Amino acid sequence: MSSEYDFPIAGRAKVGARTKDLTKRVEPGDIVVIDHEDIDRVAAEALVDRHPGAVLNAAPSISGRYPNAGPKILVDAGIPVFDVLDQDLFDTVREGRFVEIDENGLSLSTGERLEAELYSREVLEEKLEKAREGLSEQLEAFASNTMEYMLRERELLINGVGTPEVHTRFQGRPVLIVVRGYHYREDLATLVPFIRENRPVIIGVDGGADAVLDAGYRLDMIIGDMDSVSDRALKSGAEIVVHAYRDGRAPGMERIRELGLADDAVTFPASGTSEDIAMLLADDRGADVIVAVGTHGTLEEFLDKGRAGMSSTFLTRLRVGSKLVDAKGVSRLYRQRISTIQLVFLVVAGLLALAVALSVTDGGQALIQILGARLDDALRFFTALFTQGGPIP
Known part of the structure; x- marks a missing residue:
């Protein structure tokens, strides 16, 4: 028996293919069943906050593409992580089913058993070491995707062609863009004096809109594909900009119509990410400074987003770099040393x-x-x- 965990671990299964949606339903002690290749830092921290009994993954938690931090965060928090790759995990483990786990796999109340690979610390370090060897391939893919994106979106990046007309006034004002990402809580808390003194335009990117409301601030605008923002935020009175595909399709607009908010919403067709188009919109509309909370800026964060999203973020940051102030880590820089x-x-x-x-x-x-x-x-x-x-x- 593994000395790292107190097996057997038993609990009810909470099942969801999208980790960020599933975490909202997880209660302490639940057995989380996900399909998340290369568990990233944000997903892992969201899971840790919910205190599950264990995590069962139908995809490789570390595929070897790059050394993703998610599994280590879970293991360091005392949450066992298993890869269940040889069987159809989602067909076998249904929502609410009782699951009992030992170091070799899981047993169900129906008598079925699935073998699984436990991420012990030894296994974790071995997989991370192999993943570090794959970084060169990821950097080559990054260079290739950057060129493709630059050619596809050159008019938007260079001249701002395609940004929608909005009611919110940006000209000459500071803008705060909040993404529910890395260290967003700490950085929002550190920015209290800036927000109070400067009264910036506040943009919530998808779930970042809820982070703004939870912190006690008023939203001016919500930008995203509307898949992880609450109805509460959408009905807060903020202007809504729906991120659409380059061909104009906007699946998120359907939800906006159902809420009766479509008349005042606009779409923004672009192949980048929602946080990227938030920065481009603020820059194009004349913001004098753009403060980013929870956005992606390091190599690990680019890779966590997946190769499709890396190049747009990199080039967007180059475009708005003279105005961009990244709040990431500000809370650690100014952390109070004396209580x-x-x-x-x-x-x-x-x-x-x-x-x-x-x-x-x-x-x-x-x-x-x-x-x-x-x-x-x-x-x-x-x-x-x-x-x-x-x-x-």
Whole structure:
């Protein structure tokens, strides 16, 4: 038996092909069943927040394309990760079914059993080491996709052709773009003074709109394909821009119609990602600075998005680079090093040191006597107020 986990682990299955949608339904102790090749950091952190009993993956959690951080985040949080690749996991494990897991696989209440590969720390490190060897191929694919995207979207990138007309005023104003991504909570908390003093245009990208509302701010605009934003955010009064395919198809508009919001919504056809078109729209409409929260900017984050999304983000950042301020890591840079209680102890210690210094000097002793006399006079005055004779003359 593995020494890393306390097997067997039992729980009810929560099943979903899209991890970001499934996490909303997960309760502590549930057995999560996903189909997520190369579990990324954002998905892993969302799962950790829900405290599942285990994660069963119908796809390779580390495929070897690149060293994705998701499985390590789950393992470090004490959540066992299994790849179940040889059987049809989704046909066998249905929503709500009772599952019992040991280090070699899982058993169902129906008597069926599926073999699985546990990501022990040894297995995890071995797979990550092999994945690091595949980075060169990913960089070659990145270069190729960048050229393709640049040729396909050159008019949008260079001249802003294709950006929709919107009601929100951007000209000369700061813009805050929020994506529910890396460190978005910490960075939003750190930006409180900036938001309060500058009152920026606030754009939520899909689920980032809910992050804005959860932080207590008002949304000006929502941009995305509308697959992970709540009805609450869509009905908040923010202007809606639906990300459409390059040929004009906009599946997200159907949801907007169902909510009765289509009359005031517009589409933005582009082959990039939703966070990319949010930056391009803000830049084209004259924003003087663009502050990005939770967006993708590092090699790991580009790879987490998949090769189709890497090139658009890279080129978009080149396009708006003179205005772009990435809030990622700001919270870590300015993290408070001294706690409030430590400050209180420091002040008390300083006052005690001052009192000791005064007590051993002639001038200090005289000052203490004067202060004592004044305090005695004040006490006598207030005592006399509550006596029949009134204050002492």
